[in-house]
Amino acid sequence: MSDTVSNVAILDRRQVLTAAGAVAVAGFVMGPGFAFAKPEDAAARVKEATGGAAVKEGRITIQLPQIAENGNTVPVTVSVESPMSDADFVKVAHIFVDGNPTPDVASFHFSPMSGKADFSTRIRLAKTQNVIVVAQMSDGSFFTASQQIKVTIGGCGG
Amino acid sequence: MAKARIKVPSSAKKGEIFEIKTLMSHNMETGRRKDKKTGELIPRKIINKFECVYNGKTVFSADFHPSISANPYLAFSCRATESGKLEFRWTEDGGAVTSETKEIQVS
Structure with a gap:
């Protein structure tokens, strides 16, 4: 009987220590008062943007460098396959990331007059993470693509 | 806001x-520094x-969040339909708007 009790006590102590360690590590990596978005937050934003509709892979090409030495300005080019006619065009393309303080990066709204659903811009990336693009077509369907990028020096000015 | 640089062809068929390229000088303060x-x-x-408005119609627009780099650069496409004006508008937090206009000849 006393054995079981002490076992429980040891387990408890171990759990407490592990938890404390995890908090300490997290605090060290992120810095005080500076929380990064978790991959779940990005996934939640994707879900919000699509309204829970089915999202298919494909039709989107993301061009990113494999390694970004400076996370302050990372060039990104996205193109979405579409005829861009009055009947069938890309309405909007969102960029989300899963390792910045907030998952939203930008949303780009197209029209049939765009001719092509492509754009280039420059983004800030705090650390190595995934860049996710979600595009909504004029018929209401959604497509997605994502790419991981390694970041040497983060660009969120902490 | 400071000056914008815009590259638009002067004529098109x-x-x-x-392709339109725009570069706006702005430090894009994230609120975390x-x-x-x-x-x-x-x-x-x-x-x-x-926003990019072609003869009164919005061709392309973008919503930016703090993860867009300082001096926001954008390149995007547009289909030439008629001669006229291309207006570019940047809206800052607080509502200040900077706009620039370019003319295009379509033949």
Whole structure:
């Protein structure tokens, strides 16, 4: 009987220590008062943007460098396959990331007059993470693509 | 807001798809940086919206969040339909708007 009790006590102590360690590590990596978005937050934003509709892979090409030495300005080019006619065009393309303080990066709204659903811009990336693009077509369907990028020096000015 | 640089072809054939490049000088303050002297957070001030209007119709627009780099650069496409004006508008947090206009001849 006393054995079981002490076992429980040891387990408890171990759990407490592990938890404390995890908090300490997290605090060290992120810095005080500076929380990064978790991959779940990005996934939640994707879900919000699509309204829970089915999202298919494909039709989107993301061009990113494999390694970004400076996370302050990372060039990104996205193109979405579409005829861009009055009947069938890309309405909007969102960029989300899963390792910045907030998952939203930008949303780009197209029209049939765009001719092509492509754009280039420059983004800030705090650390190595995934860049996710979600595009909504004029018929209401959604497509997605994502790419991981390694970041040497983060660009969120902490 | 400071000056914008815009690259648009001066002429295009009807139906042709041309590329527009814009570069706006703006430090896109994220609201997460601290003033090194006082230790206080510098309030967020970014361009949150960009629009391209072709003869009164919005061809392309973008909503920006703080993860867009300083001096926001954008390249996008547009189909030449008729001669006229291309208006570019940048809206800053707080509502200040900077706009620029370029003319295009479509033959």
